[in-house]
Amino acid sequence: MTKEKTGIINSFESFATLDGDGIRFEIFFAGCPLRCVCCHNPEMWEQKGQAYTTTQLLKMIKRYQPYFQQRGGVTWSGGEPLLQAEFLLELGQHLKQEHIHIALDTSGCITNDRVEKVLDLCDLVLLDLKQNTEEKYRQYAKGSLAQTIKFLNLCQQKKKKVWIRTVIIPHINDTLKDIRAFANLVKEYSCIEQYDLLPFHTMGFSKYETYHIPNPLQEEKDLPIEAMEPLKQELKTLLPNVKVE
Numbered sequence: 001m002t003k004e005k006t007g008i009i010n011s012f013e014s015f016a017t018l019d020g021d022g023i024r025f026e027i028f029f030a031g032c033p034l035r036c037v038c039c040h041n042p043e044m045w046e047q048k049g050q051a052y053t054t055t056q057l058l059k060m061i062k063r064y065q066p067y068f069q070q071r072g073g074v075t076w077s078g079g080e081p082l083l084q085a086e087f088l089l090e091l092g093q094h095l096k097q098e099h100i101h102i103a104l105d106t107s108g109c110i111t112n113d114r115v116e117k118v119l120d121l122c123d124l125v126l127l128d129l130k131q132n133t134e135e136k137y138r139q140y141a142k143g144s145l146a147q148t149i150k151f152l153n154l155c156q157q158k159k160k161k162v163w164i165r166t167v168i169i170p171h172i173n174d175t176l177k178d179i180r181a182f183a184n185l186v187k188e189y190s191c192i193e194q195y196d197l198l199p200f201h202t203m204g205f206s207k208y209e210t211y212h213i214p215n216p217l218q219e220e221k222d223l224p225i226e227a228m229e230p231l232k233q234e235l236k237t238l239l240p241n242v243k244v245e
């Protein structure tokens with residue numbers, strides 16, 4: 001008998017509404033190779049958590065299935081779920097058998113054969129676009145813009161529905177010039193249905209203290225909602241076929 005794979009999971013949210021349409025069962029996978037300065041889940045950086053088998057997770061998910069209705073489903077988030085692509089493949093195949101909608105919340109930092117197979121199972125990709133130049137990506141996320149675009153190319157090729165998400169951070173990517181640069185990066189992609197601009201907030205700051213992790217933005221304040229409006233307006237003008245939220 002083949003042994004079931006296990007996923008290392010940090011936590012769950014049973015009635016999530018922010019990461020994808022409808023009511024969702026959200027799974028936060030432990031481990032992330034990036035180090036975004038605005039990360040509000042630094043406790044998920046290390047791949048430490050509880051191991052769950054596909055059978056155990058399916059049992060939990062099916063309890064909430066009646067709430068999914070037409071639009072909801074399961075969201076794979078983290079951390080970076082693609083670090084556990086083998087497990088996602090196994091879980092995803094079972095979810096598809098149950099006709100459960102799958103959203104993948106990712107930074108797009110990995111592309112390989114396994115990740116491609118995982119992507120084939122996903123109905124929606126929530127893709128972070130953290131910065132608009134390679135230099136800033138490396139400096140503020142310890143990731144790569146080129147890699148993120150490579151992942152976006154894969155989504156386009158596979159005709160996956162994509163929502164792009166960018167956290168607007170004071171003094172780092174909060175100008176109209178930044179918005180124009182972001183728009184320029186994504187304007188040719190017909191797979192993009194929505195672009196969410198999210199204001200930087202300090203809600204996760206206490207976690208840095210709890211886990212004794214240096215917080216590079218500790219002096220910053222929440223970005224006021226009013227500051228977001230002109231940026232959203234600019235993005236709407238530049239991407240007329242994309243829903244800007």
Ligand code: SF4
Nearest residue numbers: 032034035036039079
């Ligand atoms: S990709 Fe997400 S989990 Fe990883 S460091 Fe960035 S914000 Fe945090």
